[in-house]
Amino acid sequence: MDAATVHKRRWAILAVLSLCLVISGLDALVIAMAVPKIQEDLGATVGEMQWSVDAYTLTFGGLLLLAGTLGDRFGHKIMLLGGLVLILGFSVAAAFASGPGTLITFRAGMGLGSAMVMPATLAIIKQVFPPEEQAKAIGVWSGAAGIGIPLGPVIGGLLLNHYWWGSIFLINVPVVGLALIGGFVLIPSWRAPKAITLDLIGAFLAVGGLVLLVYGLIEAPADGWGSGTTLASLIGGAVLLCGFIAWEARTAHPMLPLSLFANRRFSGSAAALFCQAFALFGSLFVLTQYFQIARAHDPLASGVRMLAIITLVISSPLAPNVVKMIGDKATIILGMLLIGAGAFALATADVDAETTVLISLGVMGFGIGLSIPPSVDGILANAPENQAGTASAVNDTALQVGGAVGVAILGTAMTSAYQGALPSLDALSPADRSNVHDSLGSALATTARIGDTGLAAKAVDAFGSGLHAAAITSGIVALVGAAVTAFLMPRGLKQPAKPHAVQAGQAEQTEQTEQTAGLAD
The missing domain is CATH 1.20.1250.20 (MFS general substrate transporter like domains)
Known part of the structure; x- marks a missing residue:
């Protein structure tokens, strides 16, 4: 896909990306309204119902850094479409879950899919929009990300008033299907022009640290901040994340260059x-x-x-x-x-x-x-x-x-x-x-x-x-x-952005080559 075509399609691409964000926002809170009915039908304990809600957040938050790095390595379109397929499959499975254990597992799978989708949406925006339009595109992205959050309880409540609890997950089927079609047709494939070396040790430390940290934060309200489980999770997560920072500072190919924070x-x-x-x-x-x-x-x-x-x-x-x-x-x-x-x-x-x-x-x-x-x-x-x-x-x-x-x-x-x-x-x-x-x-x-x-x-x-x-x-x-x-x-106003090279015919060929390297069908 050539740069001029990408530029013409950028707002349609943003509409697809925004739809993906609405899906993630819906999935975050839509289950909250169904907890009483699920508990009654599946015979779940209070703790199991808590985990049916939190399993999504745990996998989502813990795997984001790894998913973003994999997108830079293998391509953000692949990660986006793959994440949508996971969301679709696990949503259907969750709708017909036969017990609390399987429901928790399927919710975790939905979180994995969302972790693959979220970083890809912003990375694609950065690639298809010129710098001077990125702020406007991100404004739309933020609105889409936000609208799904309050819509989750509304749609969940509406469906629960008429159908069984599994229907709250099936709303993803037509929405994800539309996003998959739009993403496959409109979004260009892109990966970093220079191959990125995977930082496996950094990935292990980051994922382990974030999972333990998020787990401790989730359990703290129920178990108490001073409980052994909470303290072990928070301290273990902090130790792994400190190890991650130390490793990233010394490795030749860091997953998260600390220089960014300078x-x-x-x-x-x-x-x-x-x-x-x-x-x-x-x-x-x-x-x-x-x-x-x-x-x-x-x-x-x-x-x-x-x-x-x-x-x-x-x-x-x-x-x-x-x-x-x-x-x-x-x-x-x-x-x-x-x-x-x-x-x-x-x-x-x-x-x-x-x-x-x-x-x-x-x-x-x-x-x-x-x-x-x-x-x-x-x-x-x-x-x-x-x-x-x-x-x-x-x-x-x-x-x-x-x-x-x-x-x-x-x-x-x-x-x-x-x-x-x-x-x-x-x-x-x-x-x-x-x-x-x-x-x-x-x-x-x-x-x-x-x-x-x-x-x-x-x-x-x-x-x-x-x-x-x-x-x-x-x-x-x-x-x-x-x-x-x-x-x-x-202080001061944000510095004006340089012209984006994908505006066909308006930038020097050398700059266009740099900006569009890696774009392909």
Whole structure:
């Protein structure tokens, strides 16, 4: 496929890539609404249901760096299409899973497919769009990535109101099928002009470290931060990641050149993405429980309310224009200040003040949509051409690990504050006391059984304290992210990009040869 054809098709290619991002966003949260029905039908324990949700995140977050490197080595189109095939196959398998163990396995397979797809989408954007249009394309990419997240609960709730729980996975069949056809026809094959030597030791250390770290973060809310499992996972992950850094600093062919982080725009953008994902995924985790448990809305009604965060779809395309006016650094800081403002507003809301909660979520969504595109662009624009997949994987890893940390920490903050705000439970039996102390859902089930409406109301009020604690924590992290961005990123407007060589006839032949090396049918 010649460069001129690629240039003409770039927006159609972006539409296919955006569809892939919507799929990943849907798969991340669509299962959350189906947990009660799956548990009933498959006879799963609470722990098994937790893993049916988390297996996707664990494989997704742990394999991103390796998948990005493999894309640079073997081609991003191959990785994208291969990942889509895995998502399609494992989605169908998950829909007809006969037990919790097989469901967990198939969800992990879906996470593997998404880990192959995500870095490829950004790497392909970097290859087919000229530098001066990449920020606009990334704005669309960010909106597509974000819209799938709130749509997951909505679509899941809608399907669960009419069909069996497996239908939430079959929605992937037509969507992935369309993405496969579009990707095969439109996306050019590309690989680094210079063969990349695989860093197998670095891959082992990175994958092992990230898997252990994400596992520890997932288990922390349930087992406690001081439990042996949590500490062993977090410490083991930290040791392996430190070993990864040490190895990358000395090996001749590093999987992740540490010199990338010497660029202040690259490292500042990665830190900002981590904080943005922390606020986004952590807040959605908390608010899903708020709408379904504290407010007793059904899955569809809860999902519709989560759509308040869809304001990010409005602000994401606006971000490149804001960057032109005030620079990428100021745009990221502005977005994170809006995230913080929304979080602190949420901390003032009473449990029954849904309007305040929805407005706060909308403000946070607008800030997220404004700050993510320039952060992503800051990573991609400062990475070498032959490491587009690696840079994309750094971006996606910051998002996934930041989200996992956000869920773990905000979940712990909410639970601790909830338990601290409960009244004395001495009058209850030990079993009932444990249930009320465990979570609001267990408390409401217990109080309904024993007929204690007064304690139920107090438990809901205690949950409000937990919501406030989580919101304050989220707001503080957003402010810290703004401060880190202000410290790390250089001042001034983003430097104008050089003309892209694939604009046929408008660039020197030598530059065109460099930019389009490796493009083929």
